[in-house]
Amino acid sequence: MDIAIAIARLRREKGLTQAELAKVTGLSSGYIAAIEQGRRVPRQKTLAIIVEKLGADIDGLQRRQSSND
Numbered sequence: 001m002d003i004a005i006a007i008a009r010l011r012r013e014k015g016l017t018q019a020e021l022a023k024v025t026g027l028s029s030g031y032i033a034a035i036e037q038g039r040r041v042p043r044q045k046t047l048a049i050i051v052e053k054l055g056a057d058i059d060g061l062q063r064r065q066s067s068n069d
Contacts, residue, residue, distance in 0.1 A: 003047070006061050008036040010054045024053045 011021050018036070022029040027046070034040035035050075042050065044058075051061050 002038065003041070003061070004036050004038040007050060007054075010051075010056060010061070011036075014054055016054075021050070021053065025049050 011018070016024075018032045019029045021027075022032045025032075027050075031040065032050075035042055048058060051058055
């Protein structure tokens with residue numbers, strides 16, 4: 001599973017829409033959509049903000065990716 005799928009899955013598990021995640025992260029909903037669709041790859045700092053607002057950490061997200069591959 002790639003980072004895009006992991007972010008989308010975690011967002012849905014938290015019951016957030018892309019617009020809600022965009023609001024709490026200060027990013028646009030279009031950018032969140034592009035990340036989740038694999039059209040954009042967030043910088044490490046941006047990824048850390050997204051993951052933090054989803055109540056996780058980057059290491060946990062990467063473990064989640066590995067366990068679902």
